[in-house]
Amino acid sequence: xxxxxxxxxxxxLFSYEILGxxxxxxxxxxxxxxxxxxxxxxxxxxxxxxxxxxxxLAKIGYLxxxxxxxxTRERTVYSLTDAGMQALREYAQTPVRFTPVKSDPLLxxxxxxxxxxxxxxxxxxxxxxxxxxxxxxxxxxxxxxxDLPHRRKYLLLVTEHLERMLDLHxxxxxxxxxxxxx
Numbered sequence: 001x002x003x004x005x006x007x008x009x010x011x012x013l014f015s016y017e018i019l020g021x022x023x024x025x026x027x028x029x030x031x032x033x034x035x036x037x038x039x040x041x042x043x044x045x046x047x048x049x050x051x052x053x054x055x056x057l058a059k060i061g062y063l064x065x066x067x068x069x070x071x072t073r074e075r076t077v078y079s080l081t082d083a084g085m086q087a088l089r090e091y092a093q094t095p096v097r098f099t100p101v102k103s104d105p106l107l108x109x110x111x112x113x114x115x116x117x118x119x120x121x122x123x124x125x126x127x128x129x130x131x132x133x134x135x136x137x138x139x140x141x142x143x144x145x146x147d148l149p150h151r152r153k154y155l156l157l158v159t160e161h162l163e164r165m166l167d168l169h170x171x172x173x174x175x176x177x178x179x180x181x182x
Contacts, residue, residue, distance in 0.1 A: 010060065013099070014045050016091050018053045019084050022063060026079035028070075029054050039141065041134050041162055044102065054078045062087055105172055117180040124176045131166050138162045 021032055033050040036043035045053075055076075058065040062084035068077050080088075105127060112120040138159050145155035 019088050022078050022080055024080055026077045028075045028077045121176055121180040124173050127173050131169055135166055
């Protein structure tokens with residue numbers, strides 16, 4: 001597979017996420033940030049990166065930037081260039097690797113012996129509320145997939161996986177409550 005036009009280290013996993021979110025239809029940096037906030041379960045970059053990375057990708061030729069009127073001022077809308085689409089095609093052919101897990105619940109368990117069972121059990125229980133909110137967001141994405149026939153099956157695969165991840169977190173909370181009971 002020819003990766004000749006993608007320079008080593010030029011594109012990160014986040015770069016490919018931005019290219020995939022921009023899609024052929026295009027999106028502004030604010031749109032990218034809104035998508036990240038709504039799909040919070042998958043948003044792992046700092047908010048400013050949703051403004052910085054598209055600008056960088058446009059500068060190196062993977063996105064095209066155009067100005068459009070906005071609500072209050074002119075906004076930049078990005079769309080994929082041929083090079084951006086080719087980079088996604090090449091990326092799609094590479095082996096999939098498990099992304100390192102950044103997990104607040106697991107960190108809480110790693111420090112439980114230092115802070116105590118009671119505080120750990122109580123803090124882990126608060127995860128239920130967060131999971132409830134995330135379930136609503138995932139359900140909304142699944143419902144919106146019905147209006148996107150060309151992407152429906154892919155979005156439903158993602159949302160079903162996310163639902164199982166949320167179930168797994170609920171199981172972890174329940175296990176912590178059982179194991180750390182007074």
